[in-house]
Amino acid sequence: LDPTLTRFREEVEHTVARIPAIGARAYSLGKDVKESMKALIVPGMLFEELGFAYVGVVDGHDMKALRVALRQALDTRRPVVVHVRTIKGKGYNPAEERPSEFHGTPPFHLGNGELASETKGTTFTQAFGQALVREARDDARVVAITAAMTQGTGLEAFEREFPQRLYDVGIAEEHAVVFAAGLALGGLKPVVAVYSTFLQRAFDMLIQDVALQDLPIVFAVDRAGLVGDDGPTHHGAFDLSYLRMIPGMVVMAPSSQEDLQHMLHTALVWDRPVAIRYPRGFAVPFVAAQELEVLPLGEARVLQEGEGVALVGVGTGVGLCQAAAALLHAEGLHPTVVDARFVKPLDTGLLDRLVETHDRIVTVEENVLSGGFGSAVAEYLAPGGMPVTMMGLPDAFVQHGTRAQLLANVSLTAEAVAEAALRSRSGAIPAR
Known part of the structure; x- marks a missing residue:
């Protein structure tokens, strides 16, 4: 796709099309013949039929060819598709041989491509x-x-x-x-x-x-x-x-x-x-359930009966609630811990019971607070005025880092949940 040749071709086609009597027919016939021939031998016809110029196929490992192709694309006066072909893991044999395993990897040994530390357990x-x-x-x-x-x-x-x-x-x-x-x-x-x-x-x-x-x-x-x-x-x-x-x-x-x-x-x-x-990771020994259960629709389960404050978690939030409860015991608090299991429908019967027997509720989830699990609980309990402290991801895009670092950054730790439970005694509903 040379820009000079492209402009020359366009000018010739325009001139032919203006020839009296036969110009339009000659242009149409010539275009049909050209497109038919290109369809047989040129891989980019699909794009050209959609109105794109096509450059390719370019060897993605040939820097000189890439520069030429990109210059041609920049000089073209219409939308362009640059078709580049590469080999995943080019130059590193383990990656070339097992490309899917090297799409994204933890640390590995350069010599053989094996993981530096094998994960024990099942994710x-x-x-x-x-x-x-x-x-x-x-x-x-x-x-x-x-x-x-x-x-x-x-x-x-x-x-x-x-x-x-x-x-x-x-x-x-x-x-x-x-x-x-x-x-x-x-x-x-x-x-x-x-x-x-x-x-x-x-x-x-x-x-x-x-x-x-x-x-x-x-x-x-x-x-x-x-x-x-x-x-x-x-x-x-x-x-x-x-x-x-x-x-x-x-x-x-x-x-x-x-x-x-x-x-x-x-x-x-x-x-x-x-x-x-369900989350990424969390490697633990896998145990197949002996008897599979059909769960009752929308039914949560109480993991620990307590008083005063109810810690209601969903997904990974349940583990945080259990760990926070252990910390609160040292402060003289004995919270109820609930595994919600369902975000929709909610176990409204259990929520009604918690309202009758507790002073406040803390919800914990690994989802944005806007419209999430805590929001659903707060919406349901709003008419009765029960204080609900919602803990989850902030109204912001969380950046890069290890899970442990990021969870600490957004205050989703056992310590933070315990602190929120203590603070919620005042009835405040902190925004996180």
Whole structure:
């Protein structure tokens, strides 16, 4: 795509088109012949049909060729697609041989590419994958859908055992949700495994194609909460808020891998859309539930009976509430600790009982406060005037760092929860 040649060609075409009597027909015929020939041998015809100029294919490892291509693109007077082809991990054999493993890595040994320290235990992602395989063995209607994230969402084992029941739609979360809707209408039980931050792309489809038709689709929402060094583009900070507002959507958050198994089993039994959100990491020994339970819809569980203040957590917030309760014992307080399990619907019966027997409530979640779990609790309790202290992510984009660093930065620690419980004796509702 040389700019000088392009301008010359455009001027010739314009001149031919103005020839009296035959100009328009000659121009049209010449254009048809040219496009037909290009379609046979040029890879960029799709883009040119859409009105783009096309430069490529360029070797992405050839700096001289890249500079030439980019200069051509800059000199072109219409939208341009520059098609560059690279090899993932070019120049480092372990990465070239195992590209998917090097998409994003913790510290590793340069000599062989092996991780510097093996993670002992099972992450929530891996636990989900194992639980899904178990469900698929018992029900042939269970299928999995991923948007180019088979490994990232823990579906490798599922793919090995049920290769014909895993659908990778590519980097197209919107299509993944619509595709799941079609499968559900056809009688299957689709499970869409997706990162929280990427499910946002399909928000309209969640409403138009799933919720409006009340379709039985399970959304396995991975990387919910703070993900660490990937930073603000990858934190799962908003899913509780944008899922909670959708009519008919059930939203659950497990506090343990065992609970995740029960929630997935429950979601596949219910004939309605369900989202299960769980965090990155949290490696612990995996224990398969002996008997899978169908959880009662919208029912929380009390982990520790107490008095005065109730610490109500959801997901990772439950562990913080338990740790904070241990700290409060030293201060002479004996709080009630609740695992909400459900963000929607809320266990309003339990909340009513807490209002009758407690002075104040502290909610803890790894989601923005705006529209999240604490917001739902506060909305329900507002008419009665019960003080609710909400702890969660701030109204800001959380930056890069380790999970531990970031949680400390946003005051989501056991110490901060305990401090909030002590402060809430005054009835204040701090904004975090």
